[in-house]
Amino acid sequence: MSDGNAAKTPADAESTSDAPTPGAGAVFVRTLLSPSWPGLLLTLIVAAAWLGGLMLWLTPDRVASIDEGYFIIGERDDYYVVTRRVFQIQRAPEEPNGVIVLGSSTIKAAVTNEQDLTRRLSTRLGIDAPVHVLTTGGQTIYDMTAIVDGTIDKIGGAVLINAWAVHIAPPDDLAADIAANPRLGFQSDALDAELKHSGIEPRTRTDVYWLDNQGFYSRRMFEAAMRTFEGPRVRRAHPPRPRLNPQRLEASVTERAGWVADSLDRIESGKEDFDELTDLVDLIHRRSKAKVVLLDAVMSPLLRSRIDADRWAKHVERMKAYAAAHDTVYWDVSGDLGLTDDMFHDDVHINNDTAREAFSEELMRRLADYMQTRKSKPAGGGA
Amino acid sequence: MIRFVRISAYVLQGLVLGTLLAITIIKLLETAGGESLFWYQEF
Numbered sequence: 001m002s003d004g005n006a007a008k009t010p011a012d013a014e015s016t017s018d019a020p021t022p023g024a025g026a027v028f029v030r031t032l033l034s035p036s037w038p039g040l041l042l043t044l045i046v047a048a049a050w051l052g053g054l055m056l057w058l059t060p061d062r063v064a065s066i067d068e069g070y071f072i073i074g075e076r077d078d079y080y081v082v083t084r085r086v087f088q089i090q091r092a093p094e095e096p097n098g099v100i101v102l103g104s105s106t107i108k109a110a111v112t113n114e115q116d117l118t119r120r121l122s123t124r125l126g127i128d129a130p131v132h133v134l135t136t137g138g139q140t141i142y143d144m145t146a147i148v149d150g151t152i153d154k155i156g157g158a159v160l161i162n163a164w165a166v167h168i169a170p171p172d173d174l175a176a177d178i179a180a181n182p183r184l185g186f187q188s189d190a191l192d193a194e195l196k197h198s199g200i201e202p203r204t205r206t207d208v209y210w211l212d213n214q215g216f217y218s219r220r221m222f223e224a225a226m227r228t229f230e231g232p233r234v235r236r237a238h239p240p241r242p243r244l245n246p247q248r249l250e251a252s253v254t255e256r257a258g259w260v261a262d263s264l265d266r267i268e269s270g271k272e273d274f275d276e277l278t279d280l281v282d283l284i285h286r287r288s289k290a291k292v293v294l295l296d297a298v299m300s301p302l303l304r305s306r307i308d309a310d311r312w313a314k315h316v317e318r319m320k321a322y323a324a325a326h327d328t329v330y331w332d333v334s335g336d337l338g339l340t341d342d343m344f345h346d347d348v349h350i351n352n353d354t355a356r357e358a359f360s361e362e363l364m365r366r367l368a369d370y371m372q373t374r375k376s377k378p379a380g381g382g383a
Numbered sequence: 384m385i386r387f388v389r390i391s392a393y394v395l396q397g398l399v400l401g402t403l404l405a406i407t408i409i410k411l412l413e414t415a416g417g418e419s420l421f422w423y424q425e426f
Contacts, residue, residue, distance in 0.1 A: 024388045031392035039396040046401020051408065214412040221409065 058210045058217065060087045060186070069232025071220045075239050078108070078136035080220060083185035085134060086150040096156040097129040099367065102144045103162025103295065108135035109349040110298040110334065112360045113237045120361060124368035129157055131364075141167050141276045142178045142191055148280060149190035152288045158371055159290050160363075161280065163330070164297035165263035165315060169272040175200045185216040190283055194276060238356075241345035249302075253347040257306035264311050267318070274322060281326050291370060292328040294319060298359070299334060303347040329370060333363050 022030070031039075063071075064087035072080050089098075099121065101107060111117060117131035132155075134147050144161060152159070175198035178191075182203070192202035205212050227233065244252060266272040277294075284292050296319070304312075316332065323330035343355040350356055 024384060027385055028388045028392045031389045032396055036393065036396075038390075038393040039400070042393055042397020043400040043404060046397045047404040047408065048401075050402060050405035054409075214409070218409050218412060 054221070055208055055210045058221075060209060061091070063185070064088045064091055067232045069234060070224045070227045072233055072235060073220060073223050075233075075235050076137055077235075078139075079183050079216075080185065081235070082134050082136050082147065083216070085132060086147060086184075086186060089132065089151045089154050092154060094154050094156065095130055097125065097127055097371070098155040099129060099131045099157040099160070099290075100147070100151055100155050101131065101133045101135060101160045102139065102147060103135045103160070104139040104164075104167070104297075105135065105137040106164075106298040106348040107160075107162050107295070108133065108137070109238065109241075109345070109351070110356060110359045111363070112353075112356050117360055117364060120364040121368055124364060125371065129371075135162075136183075139167075140174060140178065141170055141280065142175065142194060143184060145194050145276070145280050145283070146184050146186070146188035146191040148283060149188040150186060152284055152290065156289050157291070158293060158367060159284050159288075160293045160295050160367070161277070162297065163277065163294035163319065165267065166259045166297070168274055168277045169263040169266045170276065171262075179203065182213075182215065185213045187212060190279075194279060197275070197279070238351075241349060241351045243342070243344070243351065244346050249346060253300075253303050253306055256303055256347055260303075260307050260312075264308075264315060267315070268311075278326065281328060285327060292326075293367065293370065294323050294328055294330040295363075296330070296332040296335070298339075298348055298350060300339065300341050300344040300347045302341050302344075304335070331363075331366060333359060333366070337362060 063084055068081050068084050071077075071084075089095075089100075099117075101111065101117075111133060114131055114133050117133065118129065121129045121131055132151075134151070136143060139162065144167075148159060175195055179195050179200045179202055187205055195202045203212075210217060243249075263272075281292055284290055299307075316330075319330040337355075337358055339350070339355055339358075343350055343352040345351040350359065
C-alpha cells in the first residue's frame with residue numbers, strides 16, 4: 001500500500017499547505033465516526049433493504065415449511081406452533097376424516113400426542129383419520145374462531161371445541177383485549193366479524209403478511225436469527241410439571257373456582273347467551289361436514305369439590321340441551337374417568353402418563369362412535 | 384486510494400447504522416403491534 005505523501009498531488013499540496021497528510025487508517029476512522037450525507041443515505045438504504053427483505057421473505061408458505069424450532073421462543077410457545085400448523089393444514093389436501101382439537105392448556109396436558117390420537121382413532125374407524133391438536137395455553141373462544149376459520153375448509157371429520165364455562169362465557173373486556181393483543185400469526189374474517197359483533201373495531205389490514213403480523217414476529221425474528229447459529233429448539237409435548245406445593249395449589253384452585261363461579265354468574269343472570277360459541281358452531285356447520293363436540297375442561301376432583309354441585313349439575317344439563325339444539329354433543333370426559341388429584345400438576349393440568357392415556361382412549365372411543373353414528377345417517381338427514 | 388477508504392467507511396457506517404435502525408423500527412413496531420408473545424395464563 002502506498003502512503004499518503006507519495007500519492008499527494010500538486011493540488012493537494014496547495015490545499016493542505018504544510019499540514020501532514022493523515023494516513024488511510026486515520027481517514028477511515030474519521031470518516032466512519034463522522035456524520036455525513038453519504039453515510040446517512042446508505043443507512044436509510046440498508047434499513048429499507050432489511051425491512052423490505054423481511055416483508056418479501058416472511059410469508060405463510062415459508063412459515064409452513066421452516067422447522068418450528070427456529071421461531072419458537074420456548075417450549076410453551078404454542079401460538080407459533082399452531083399458526084404454523086394452520087398454514088400446513090391450509091396447504092395440505094382435504095382430510096375427509098380429519099379432526100382438530102381446540103382448547104387451552106388443560107386439554108393439551110390431558111391428551112397424549114397427535115400421533116397417538118391419530119392411531120387410536122384410525123384403528124377404531126378403520127380408516128385414516130388424522131387428529132390435529134391445535135391447543136394453546138389460555139386459548140379463548142376468539143382464538144378458536146380464528147383457528148377454525150383458517151382450517152375448517154380442509155377438515156371433514158370433527159371439531160372438538162373446549163367448551164368450559166370459563167371459555168364460553170368470557171369476560172366483557174376479553175374481545176377488546178384480543179383485538180389489541182393478537183396472539184395468532186394470521187388474520188381471520190370470522191374473528192373480525194366476532195369482534196365487530198362485540199362492538200370492537202378490528203385492526204386495519206395491509207395484506208402484507210409481515211406488516212399485518214409484525215407484533216407476532218418481532219421477537220421471534222430475533223430468536224430465528226440466533227437459532228440460525230445455535231440450531232432449532234426442541235419442543236417436548238409434555239415438559240415435566242411436578243405437583244404444586246399445598247400453598248400454591250390452594251391459591252390455584254381458589255382462583256379457578258372463582259373463574260367458574262363468575263362464569264356461571266354471567267350465564268345464570270342472562271348476561272351470557274353463548275353467542276360467540278353459537279357463531280363458531282354455525283361457522284363449522286356452514287363450511288364443513290365435520291361433526292362438532294363440545295368438550296368440557298379437565299378438572300381435578302379437588303376443583304370439582306370447590307364448585308357448587310347443584311349449579312354445576314344445572315350447567316351440565318344446560319350444555320346438553322344447548323348441544324342438542326345446535327347439532328352437537330357435550331362431553332365431560334374427565335368427570336367420567338375417575339381421575340385422582342395426584343394425577344394433576346395443579347387442579348386442571350394432568351401430569352401423569354397413565355391418566356393421559358386413559359383420557360385419550362376414552363376421548364377417541366367416544367369420537368369414533370360419534371363419527372360412525374353420524375356417518376351412517378343419510379346426507380341431509382339433519383341432527 | 385483515499386476515496387476508496389472513505390467509500391469503505393461510508394459503506395460500513397451504512398451497514399451498521401442501517402441494521403441498528405431496522406432493529407429499532409422492528410422493536411417499535413412490536414410495541415405498536417401489541418404484545419402478542421405469551422399469554423401464560425393456565426386455563
